Amino acid sequence: GQQLNQSPQSMFIQEGEDVSMNCTSSSIFNTWLWYKQDPGEGPVLLIALYKAGELTSNGRLTAQFGITRKDSFLNISASIPSDVGIYFCAGQTPWGGSQGNLIFGKGTKLSVKP
Amino acid sequence: DSGVTQTPKHLITATGQRVTLRCSPRSGDLSVYWYQQSLDQGLQFLIQYYNGEERAKGNILERFSAQQFPDLHSELNLSSLELGDSALYFCASSATIGNYGYTFGSGTRLTVV
Numbered sequence: 467g468q469q470l471n472q473s474p475q476s477m478f479i480q481e482g483e484d485v486s487m488n489c490t491s492s493s494i495f496n497t498w499l500w501y502k503q504d505p506g507e508g509p510v511l512l513i514a515l516y517k518a519g520e521l522t523s524n525g526r527l528t529a530q531f532g533i534t535r536k537d538s539f540l541n542i543s544a545s546i547p548s549d550v551g552i553y554f555c556a557g558q559t560p561w562g563g564s565q566g567n568l569i570f571g572k573g574t575k576l577s578v579k580p
Numbered sequence: 581d582s583g584v585t586q587t588p589k590h591l592i593t594a595t596g597q598r599v600t601l602r603c604s605p606r607s608g609d610l611s612v613y614w615y616q617q618s619l620d621q622g623l624q625f626l627i628q629y630y631n632g633e634e635r636a637k638g639n640i641l642e643r644f645s646a647q648q649f650p651d652l653h654s655e656l657n658l659s660s661l662e663l664g665d666s667a668l669y670f671c672a673s674s675a676t677i678g679n680y681g682y683t684f685g686s687g688t689r690l691t692v693v
Contacts, residue, residue, distance in 0.1 A: 499681070508582065508670050508684030509623070554623065567613065567636045570623035 472555050472571030478579040479545045487574040488539040489555035498531050498538040499568065501554045509554055513540070550576050583607065584685035586671050592691045598659040601688045605652055605673030611635075612654040613674075613682065614646055618667040629654055661692045 472489045479485055489498070497516055501509035513524050515531035515538060522529055528541045538557070542549055552575050556568040583606035593599055605612050614626040616639075625638035629648035640646075643661075648654040658665060668689050674682035 501684075506686065508584070508672070508686050510582070510684070511681050514681050556623075567625040567628055567638055569625070570615075572622040 470555055470557060470569055470571040472574055474574055475572070476575040476577065478577050479549065480579045481546060483545050485542040485545050485549070485576065486539060487553060487555075488537060489557070489571050490537040491557065492536065493559050494535040495538075495557035496535075496560050497558045497568075498529070499556045500527075500529050500538075500540045501556060501570075503552045503554065503573070505551075512553075545576075547578060550578055552576070582683045582685060584609075584671060584673050584683050586669075586685035586688050588688060589686065590689050590691075592693060593661060595661055595663060595692055597661050597692075598657065599661065599690065601656040601658070601669050601671075601690075603654045603656070603671030603673075603685060605654070605671075606683050609673035609675050609683070610652065611674045611676060611682070612648055612652070613672045614640075614654070614656050615670045615672065615684075616667050617670060617687070623670070626656070658690070663692050666690055666692045 513529040585604040628636040
């Protein structure tokens with residue numbers, strides 16, 4: 467089936483640093499979403515992208531839907547301690563129909579630099 | 581609180597047993613999705629219901645089944661449990677089909693021993 471390759475798998479941040487992560491696929495996606503999951507909780511939607519080339523911000527978060535429709539990135543500017551967690555990209559291919567089921571990347575784990 | 585309620589939060593059971601996980605969607609949401617999250621596989625879509633009807637199936641094993649009731653709550657039944665079924669099971673809901681900004685519950689952590 468379709469797969470999303472999310473990178474990096476993990477990264478350490480220092481407060482104030484900018485962070486960047488991305489997702490790529492060999493398949494075209496109609497929709498890209500970015501979620502954050504805190505320990506013991508379900509994923510929470512951060513940003514949704516619906517058109518190729520779309521650039522959307524949510525506070526310090528910015529995400530883009532790649533022109534080729536096969537990739538997306540998420541940037542976090544001026545990171546703060548509460549940014550730690552696992553970030554997932556998710557997408558739906560045109561062949562998924564309108565049923566709404568999403569394919570998720572394996573996540574990028576953000577931790578604080580020791 | 582996301583508005584999606586899942587019970588129980590934790591479940592420990594033996595191999596070969598059967599369990600039922602319950603989900604109450606957010607008020608007004610008609611669509612319910614079930615996902616399995618394990619360490620090596622990430623979040624895997626299992627099944628979707630919309631207003632009581634099954635609408636899409638993902639990587640759901642034959643030993644697993646689900647339903648959505650008239651009051652819109654949903655149950656995921658897992659039977660003949662194996663060690664490899666240990667995972668977090670999430671329910672999510674959305675207002676309509678194709679509304680991808682859906683809301684996840686806090687999950688049920690299933691441990692099979």
